Amino acid sequence: EAQLLESGGGLVQPGGSLRLSCAASGFTFSSYAMSWVRQAPGKGLEWVSVISGNGGSTYYADSVKGRFTISRANSQNTLYLQMNSLRAEDTAVYYCAKGGRGVYNSFDQWGQGTLVTVSS
């Protein structure tokens, strides 16, 4: 069974940077697109970014474009999200989610999330 485990969350000041990681197991990581989805406290889900299985295609929400970078290390079964120029409105639980063999797929497995708090 697929398992996803996020790490790297924490408290960061506005304007700071943070890198999230998502360790995957139980499936052929390189064959599947992966996404990041976030959820601000008490709010709904917001899709952040997706990356194809080989890393060749990436897409971003407008709210993070130019500040966040999604990447993956298939040899290490790990997904990343580099977050720069962080703002208070980026405060959220960040989930990694497994997609399908193409980027245009639903998310059939989710991690438990890691909390990012942007505050001075």
Added chain:
Amino acid sequence: EIVLTQSPGTLSLSPGERATLSCRASQSVSSNYFAWYQQNPGQAPRLLIYAASSRATGIPDRFSGSGSGTDFTLTISRLEPEDFAVYYCQQYGTSPFTFGPGTKVDIK
């Protein structure tokens, strides 16, 4: 960006009743790339329905999805205690892959 609107915001029902949740898209969803997720408090979302009407692995058959184009429906035929949760719709046919604001199904 495709905006998804869910109705109602809250649905108050009793166990055993039928729940009908709606989601409307601001433009047609490409190839019916449309999903429904369930989220319980403090937990990660769980995929229920993909491709508008296909049940995900392990999802009971009391959950069903229908619709196409801009109008989609999730139906829970008979509510079980564990079904009281928040439900989100999502389109994944056009980037950005947007979610609806959610419908909370609570116990009447």
